[in-house]
Amino acid sequence: MRVFEETARSSECAARAGRLHTVHGEVPTPAFMPVGTQATVKSLTPEDLHGLGARILLGNTYHLYLRPGHERIRRLGGLHRFMGWDGPILTDSGGFQVYSLAALARIEEEGAVFRSHVDGSLHRLTPELAVEVQEALGSDVMMCLDTCIPYPAGEAEVARASGLTTRWAARCLAARRRPELRLFGIVQGGMDPVWRRRSAEELAALGFDGYALGGLSVGEPKALMLEMVETARPCLPADRPVYAMGVGTPEDLVECVARGVDLFDCVLPTRNARNGQLFTSFGRIVIKNARYKEDPGPVDPACTCYTCRHFSRAYLRHLFVARELLAYRLNTIHNLHYFLELMRRMREAIERDAFEAFRRDFYQRREGTP
């Protein structure tokens, strides 16, 4: 089974549409993956996610390894059965969470040594273990263990982390036991074009099912992030999917799609939903704002999600102010609908070879007002 096929390409930019094939079905790209860190997209059921048009979810190796444990999930029939999701799942390798969440993280040649953020227990995550955990989960798409580079970082740090990421990627390839599960390499290289290119070329030479761009959206200026995408993208094989990890805002998605990226994940729609920040065709709104106290209209008049079809801004504000559990769910439904619909419209625009017109329209709407 081929990993990926390109089905359409923009004549004006690098945007492309395609299909990612996995053992749990195919995913039309460009695609956004809702984040289901702990074997659940916070507040939503698999039924909700299907209803929203989600086709692939992201799970989290670091979290699931610590709790409830990958061996337990394997004995319970794998992650799909455990969480009741029958579509594809991509899992990240845990590298980023070790970097961002774990206490006392120490990177060694052998792997990452860290203390659990749950109970303080000591763990060593090696490239081999990262693959073992993801194979136990039964991830359709597994990620190699990588080492994250903070922004800003000196060249020595970039060189060291990028080199180690390549060596770990080779060890992940060697450790793989289930070839039907896709394995993606992760391009590092910090914000240094030379190292970005080198990292991409080294990974491409190893030969992965797909490639991720790691270490983006870590605080760098937007222009620099896009420059890194532009730098790395041409070094990666055209017949493989490219995934911008942790990216991003709606604008980031549009700009990265324009530069040939196929897959995305980000906590933004789900986390901001829980903080009461909602995405709309005309920008973001903060639902607890007093101006919405008696506003009978939907969050976004242009939106067709369950939340916008049934509830007013006034009701959503009430739920949020009263800290009602339903607030988190209705806001999450709205925000994920916004992101998934944005991707759907981009795919459609690419298929009609009208991506630049879509992009202009996208920015024009934001300048309008509700």
Added chain:
Amino acid sequence: MRVFEETARSSECAARAGRLHTVHGEVPTPAFMPVGTQATVKSLTPEDLHGLGARILLGNTYHLYLRPGHERIRRLGGLHRFMGWDGPILTDSGGFQVYSLAALARIEEEGAVFRSHVDGSLHRLTPELAVEVQEALGSDVMMCLDTCIPYPAGEAEVARASGLTTRWAARCLAARRRPELRLFGIVQGGMDPVWRRRSAEELAALGFDGYALGGLSVGEPKALMLEMVETARPCLPADRPVYAMGVGTPEDLVECVARGVDLFDCVLPTRNARNGQLFTSFGRIVIKNARYKEDPGPVDPACTCYTCRHFSRAYLRHLFVARELLAYRLNTIHNLHYFLELMRRMREAIERDAFEAFRRDFYQRREGTP
């Protein structure tokens, strides 16, 4: 439009089936009303509630008066439109919440003076205001303002509170402006049979659309609670629905239905769901118990709810231990399904005149093990 019609009656006990008619449709009784305190049944959408077979919800005058305010809800088109629920809604009057939640509550002849639990502001809730608030909300069934009696209480306290409840009930009747909205009187009388009977008779003489039994499940022994139901029930007109407020456990529902009660509400299924306590045909289980860590079976093999059809005890335990928002929703769906299904089975048993057989079977199952 008649308020209520009896459609079947047990030949063995006082259990009866019927239909409550409201401007938002009819409700087959005996019925359980999920509690939607702040214009939401915690964690569920109206769509979820329809799917669970809920036919009538309970809203909370005290909470909605304080936040977001009944005038605001009226301007937004009423409580039904505000919360997106098109079925009947019963609202309690706020008397119980003033008693249990508000700071510095003081009962005067004129009404209850209290400080808001939200912001400490001072309020006076009179019988007239309780009706005004509920009419602004557009409640299908409104409750008179009453005064709660703690357990235990001396006779003087019982006499004073019961007398005041009757006088307030008369004032509620006089204050009513929307006759299409049902108004129920609330029987008090503490745990004193003489005062219970007297309270029921006084309210029946005033003439309400239905009658509630208040001040039950406040810490008294179960036998005493049932004795109060048996005492008051015959004093109330047979062509009117009777509602046991805040009752109760599955056993309480069965016993009260056997004694002729038609309507119930209780936070038990929803609150216990959020605390990880799940109701099953064989009793309650505490989902965080370590024995469920790797249990691949559903919460209750006899249950057909969404949660039991899709998820294992192991998954529900994981969600609960990880404090995932989905835990609250899946548990709430399960518990409400249990309560609503219990009522459905009781209605069906009454219609077949097989209530006593149902009751025996109900207790026998509890003695079994999972």
